[in-house]
Amino acid sequence: MKKIFFALPGNEALTKSLTEKCGAESGKATIRQFPDGETYIKIESDVKDKLVVLVCTLNYPDDKLLPLYYLSETAKELGAKSICIVAPYLAYMRQDKRFLSGEGITSAYFAKLISSFTDYLITVDPHLHRRSSLSEIYTIPTTLIHASDVLSKWIRYNIEKPLLVGPDSESEQWVSEVAHQADAPFIILEKIRHGDNEVEISVPHIEQYKNHTPVLVDDIISTARTMIATIGHLKNMGMKKPVCIGIHGIFANTAYSDLYTAGAQEVITCNTIPHISNRIKIDESIALLIDRL
Template identity: 45%
Template structure:
């Protein structure tokens, strides 16, 4: 592939990491991008092997890799980014609908590390820009606090609100803990629905307690909204609080469907419905985020090369 002619936009190439092929296909057509082909495998001794088959010289390249189970994905992802760069890509971006390690945002005990910062350092060295969805920003206020590259954080709230308006009559939105307040408040504002946030005490990843359920007007349907559903224990505790108060089973909505161990089956048994966005492939995916992702990725592709270099230098 030759470098793009003066005045012509460079070719766009999307490369999917294993498991992200469907997401890359959803994005490719509206982005007018070619789907690249790469091999990502392992040698018998466990070392990662990648080979980029699609020529990328002069192209704008983006790798699609949602970062659940990040320890399995990170090294081959970095090798693939290096392969694209060594192949002459104009820029190499990362489309990571779920961004890992953002919850490890502080040191609580001696000997721990602020993993969010160090994970960002790994990605900073390999990519020119990053697009993600609702990163868990709590003690880290902005992605730019740890990521040196240009970043875009797509908000799932409008799509979640649209789903609620289409499927839930008279919703009463509930954030199962204080950290969920930012998401539930935004969704409730779009829906023009009442809302509340509960207080949580976490004893361990698998043992949490939440405050008593709020007073919910008659005929309202409780809707639990959170960004990440991993063990599901926070939502399960909130659902149990609602049950004790005599309220109907809630609809449970999460942005990122991690669902460790038996979390999904337990949550299905304790709720009227379990719904997630399509940032991590899962049977609960019912809220599509393709359009806002395309908008954010387009802005990154169109960012002038000099401007992105200045942002990186700054």
């Protein structure tokens, strides 16, 4: 089946790379806002009987969801054989239970909505906490890419004597995997969260790694409070300046600059969300999966 790729606004670089790697057609579409804020969609390429791949990372999802939905529905009405959404960052995964009476379980609602207008979903390391797989809430075929391979390779070739540091017990499984592949030791922080912006950190057994470069790894860097608190502890213990690595760099408010102010040597992310910190590419992994559709 012929494939044609469309970039939602802000996803042009990744879409161009994926289109070239898959030897596919680059689709043309107009997506803009009317003066009243409503979304205008026009597909200018022939999509009939083709697999339409819509590339749209879903940070700040509320602004992106309607254009994505409208583009998918328009492609179907114009004869597309099937629709695949490539969302390197998948939003609304954290609210996976009703923590307080009256709350909405928005991860399930979002999954139901996405499943209603696409045939396939490809994403990178979604925040699966209390769920074992996306199939618990998504009713379409979903494929997950794990960034551990590209992270470990980057660490192995760019950092001398790395010590991987996981943010909490939940991260131990994938941090240990990255450490193993990078041939590096790792430790897991002991963390007590007192609120959205207040975290108490304990760094166990750090004394034996004084000659290593700490590498703080997390799946999502949002407020960066955990990393900033950890940097402070490492500094007090006389450790080298750490390298901070995240799969998904959301960087809420001033989080990115705050990390450097706190004493980070470098802040590195995968290109799942476009940002100046993108140094680790996941293009090849995504392209391989798309070729199998």
